[in-house]
Amino acid sequence: MRLNHPQGAAAEEIAKRFLQAQGCRIVAQNWHCPFGEIDLIAKQGNDLIFVEVRFRKNQRYGGAAASIDGRKIGKLQRSAEYYLQTQHINCPCRIDAILLEGEQKPQWLTNITG
Numbered sequence: 001m002r003l004n005h006p007q008g009a010a011a012e013e014i015a016k017r018f019l020q021a022q023g024c025r026i027v028a029q030n031w032h033c034p035f036g037e038i039d040l041i042a043k044q045g046n047d048l049i050f051v052e053v054r055f056r057k058n059q060r061y062g063g064a065a066a067s068i069d070g071r072k073i074g075k076l077q078r079s080a081e082y083y084l085q086t087q088h089i090n091c092p093c094r095i096d097a098i099l100l101e102g103e104q105k106p107q108w109l110t111n112i113t114g
Contacts, residue, residue: 019040033079048093052072065097
């Protein structure tokens, strides 16, 4: 699936710059596999971070955080596992989310899978 929505592309760019400002190095963007897509893959120290970017104009319907449901987390986990296997990577990793709502600062949720 291609990111065709201009707001989605802009949100990913904001998230990417935000992570870089926090000392992360972006490894991949919009990485696709049979299980889905990972918006950003970043390195922070020795950790590999799989990042889901969520943008919402406002808090209506629960906002950006509420849009990440169990089904989405399952797809992210399968995609991350596939990435690690196909790239032959064995390092500490986690799945995070960058939430963007309206004009607010990005919110970084770490280890959203628990």
